[in-house]
Structure formats: structure tokens, C-alpha cells
Amino acid sequence: MTLDVRDLAYAYPDGTQALFGVTLSIAKGERVALLGPNGAGKTTLVMHLNGILTAGHGEVSVAGLPVRKDTLKEIRRRVGLVFQDPDDQLFMPTVREDVAFGPANMGLRGADLEHAVVTALEKVGMADVIDRPPHHLSFGQRRRVAVATVLAMDPEILVLDEPSSNLDPASRRELAEILRGLDVTVLMVTHDLPYALELCDRSVILSGGVIAADGPTHEILADGDLLAEHRLELPYGFAVPTPPARG
Amino acid sequence: MKGLYRPGDSPIHRLAPQCKLLAVVLFAVVVVATPRERFLAFLLYALSLAVVVLLARIPPGYVLKRLAVELPFVLFAVAIPFIGMGERVDVLGVPLSVAGLWASWNILAKATLGVAASIVLAATTEPRALLLGAQRLRVPQLLIQIATFMLRYLEVILDEMRRMRVARESRGFAARDFRQAPVLAKSAGAMFIRSYERGERVHLAMLSRGYTGVMPTLADGRAPKAQWAMAAVLPVVASAVLFVS
Numbered sequence A: 001m002t003l004d005v006r007d008l009a010y011a012y013p014d015g016t017q018a019l020f021g022v023t024l025s026i027a028k029g030e031r032v033a034l035l036g037p038n039g040a041g042k043t044t045l046v047m048h049l050n051g052i053l054t055a056g057h058g059e060v061s062v063a064g065l066p067v068r069k070d071t072l073k074e075i076r077r078r079v080g081l082v083f084q085d086p087d088d089q090l091f092m093p094t095v096r097e098d099v100a101f102g103p104a105n106m107g108l109r110g111a112d113l114e115h116a117v118v119t120a121l122e123k124v125g126m127a128d129v130i131d132r133p134p135h136h137l138s139f140g141q142r143r144r145v146a147v148a149t150v151l152a153m154d155p156e157i158l159v160l161d162e163p164s165s166n167l168d169p170a171s172r173r174e175l176a177e178i179l180r181g182l183d184v185t186v187l188m189v190t191h192d193l194p195y196a197l198e199l200c201d202r203s204v205i206l207s208g209g210v211i212a213a214d215g216p217t218h219e220i221l222a223d224g225d226l227l228a229e230h231r232l233e234l235p236y237g238f239a240v241p242t243p244p245a246r247g
Numbered sequence B: 001m002k003g004l005y006r007p008g009d010s011p012i013h014r015l016a017p018q019c020k021l022l023a024v025v026l027f028a029v030v031v032v033a034t035p036r037e038r039f040l041a042f043l044l045y046a047l048s049l050a051v052v053v054l055l056a057r058i059p060p061g062y063v064l065k066r067l068a069v070e071l072p073f074v075l076f077a078v079a080i081p082f083i084g085m086g087e088r089v090d091v092l093g094v095p096l097s098v099a100g101l102w103a104s105w106n107i108l109a110k111a112t113l114g115v116a117a118s119i120v121l122a123a124t125t126e127p128r129a130l131l132l133g134a135q136r137l138r139v140p141q142l143l144i145q146i147a148t149f150m151l152r153y154l155e156v157i158l159d160e161m162r163r164m165r166v167a168r169e170s171r172g173f174a175a176r177d178f179r180q181a182p183v184l185a186k187s188a189g190a191m192f193i194r195s196y197e198r199g200e201r202v203h204l205a206m207l208s209r210g211y212t213g214v215m216p217t218l219a220d221g222r223a224p225k226a227q228w229a230m231a232a233v234l235p236v237v238a239s240a241v242l243f244v245s
Helices: A042-049 A069-078 A095-105 A110-123 A139-151 A169-181 A193-199 A217-222 A224-229 B017-033 B039-055 B060-083 B098-124 B127-136 B141-170 B178-208 B225-244
Strands: A003-011 A017-026 A031-035 A057-062 A079-082 A157-161 A185-189 A202-207 A210-216 B088-091 B094-097
Touching: A003 A042, A017 A042, A017 A057, A017 A210, A031 A042, A031 A193, A042 A057, A042 A079, A042 A157, A042 A185, A069 A079, A079 A139, A079 B178, A095 A110, A095 A139, A110 A139, A139 A157, A139 A169, A169 A193, A185 A193, A193 A217, A202 A217, A210 A217, A210 A224, A217 A224, B017 B039, B017 B098, B017 B127, B017 B225, B039 B060, B039 B098, B039 B225, B060 B094, B060 B098, B088 B098, B094 B098, B098 B127, B127 B141, B141 B178
Parallel strands: A031 A185, A031 A202, A079 A157, A157 A185
Antiparallel strands: A003 A017, A003 A057, A202 A210, B088 B094
């Protein structure tokens, strides 16, 4: 199993309980959508995957390695977290330095580092902006570079927080094509249900701090009652196509 | 970011940033250490700086216009002879303080030379390269990191300020006089909190990519001796002038 979350519970220091025993396994090569209303605990769960938050109860492991203080460095290489706002993710003065930040922290230098940076940028089709400052890029380009910053660390699993938010339709499609072409396990947090259907065979609904549903995306999205129960809705005019779209 | 930098391919542009940075600092030290009575020395400093401007192929007007940042100091310096005490001398019928005139000249001459040298540095060195230069000169990591983040986030924050201004004005706000100050102060407060929160998010993003408190040093470029020698010309000439004059 690439990702194994077992009975994960967590309460914030102020006492608010966000997760009440989440169990979730993701196999190598899967693309899974994590759906759920605002406040369901999605971000809290994501923060546990690379040890930014540490489990109150239960355990998380990535490719067999448990998330603990002494494993953090390797865990953070294995879990590539892409934040929602690329301006938070891209904090260095140039694209090259930003993509190099992760692998350099892992100890890569010289030609190996350069290779990791260029390869990651090529995977998202952004190799030509390598020497540009991030604020000169369009929003869609920044989102793609943000994906490259974690791909450069050669992660076991890519965790994306709302990858389609604020993208225009063409950028949204281009990002989907890129994600589909990557040979990496993906967990995608999203409210964009058609995007989940397009990219992920499997979906998980997190609601009220527990996993409320886990199954094939086309089945989950076709179940109107289940969606309504968890404040999820398909966009106007959208119907789940049959046979389901394949990723 | 539109700054002072003026792209080009002159010998001065090509010098390694750390060489230029150190040369400007040393030049400024020599200028400041020069006794104010040595008019000739100041003239020679200005001439050597002019030669650098020529070599860098910067239009002189570009430097002169940007000297405007000096204005607040100039105003202060101009006021001194009027308010200064002691012996007086008549200039065009206005009695001025002799000591004040000397102090004023001292400030003007030294500040102008220092600012002009900095402008030449900034015009021929990209902001990013300046920071790399400072890093290679062993300026403390923390200062470099703060400046690097400023460089990255200045535009982002300006953008956010622009959006807040549009939001204010869309709801009928116009800053006419001091009575509108509280609104602007609150906007500044909100801006501060937003930036602080962004800082926290950026920190999380850094942690997620293995940050442990030290930035990885990537470009560890050493400058060849020839570059150091070339950069040394300006401060060496200046100190020679100081000792000879």
C-alpha cells in the first residue's frame, strides 16, 4: 500500500475535534478523489499525510514507513503536497530555485539536482519558464510549476489540494492532461466533481471527520441521495455519463 | 518587479555581484572618511564614478534622475546654514552660518556620491544577483532570507493592496483628507494580518518540502581573480586620491 491511514483521530489544540477515526488505503498507481463539504476535515487529513500535524490517535504510513518525528524527512520526500494557492507554494525568486528547493533539501547537488529540476518541469510542460520569476507567470502556469516543485522530489504519492480551483477552462483541461500522464499515485482533494470523475476511478467522501463513502467515482456521483447527505452537488446540467469516463 | 535594474551587457554588468557590492561599500567608506575640505578629492571621486557609468553604458540622465531619492536629505542639508549658529557670512545678502555651510556641503557631497554609486550598482545588477552576492560575502543567512522573500512577495502584496483599494473605492470610499485616515489604517492592519497568514502558509509549504531552517545554497559561484581586480579599481583609485590629496 502506498498510503495507509488507520483509525486516525485528531483534535486541534483548542479542543475542536476534526477527525474521528479515518481509515483509508491507497494502492500504488491509484488516483483517488477526496470529496467532502467545507469543514469536513479534508485539509486536516492532508496535513497528517506528511506529518505537519501528528496523529492524536491512530497512524499514517507511506509505502510502509510510519509518519513519526524521526521519519519526517523521508516522509516529506515520499509525500508531495501541492497547496491550493501557488503563491504559497512558490516562494523562491525564480522557477528554477523553487523546483530545486525540495530536492536540494534532500541533499541533491550539481548535475543530479539540475536533472531533477529539468525533468520535473518537462513533465508539466514548463521547462521554458525555468529562469522566470513566479510572479511573471499566469495562474495556470504557476499551478503547473507548483506541481513540478513536488514532482522533483520523486514522491510516492502526489497530494493535490483543489487542483482545479481558479483555473480557466483551458488551463483546467491542460492540468488534467498533465496529471493523467504522470506515473504517480494521486490523492486529489476537490469540490470539482466532474474533475474527480474525469481523473479518478475511485472517490472517497470525508464528512464530519469520518469516511462516509468509498467506491468507484461514477457510482458515488450517480448516487444523488448520498451526495445530498454530504452537501455535495453536481453542477447544473451535468449528468454522470454511462459508460463512465475512463482515466 | 520594475526596479533600478537596467539590462545590459557591459563589462560592469558582467562583473560578479559580490565584487561590485564590496567595491561600492569600500568606495562609500573612503568617501565618508574624506575630510570635507578636500574639494579636489570629491571632484576626482565623482569623475571616477562617471567613468564607471560610461563603462556600464548607462545614460548619465538615468543616474541623475534616480538621485531624487536623496531629496529628503538634501532638504535637511539645505536648512542647516539658515539655522546654524556661530560665525556668519553673507551670501547674496543672506547671512548664513559658516559651520552650517560646511556641514551642509559635507552631507550633500558624501550622500550624493554614495547614492550615485549605489544606483550604478543597482542599475547593473539584478536584484536577485545582488542577494546572491551578499550571500557570497557571508551576510547573515537570516537577512538574506528576509530580503529574498521580500523580493518574491512584493508584487503579491502590492497586488493585494490594489485589490483592497478597488474594494474600498467600489463602495464609495475616497481618501480626501486626514479624516479618512482611520479607514486606511484599518486596511494597513488587515494587510499586515493577511501577510502574516501568508507567511504561515508559506512556512508550511517549505516544511512540506523538507525545510529544516537552512536554505539550501545552490549557486556557490566564485568570482575569478580578474573580476575582483577589476572591481577593486574604483575603491583603490578612491583611496589613492584620499592619501595623495
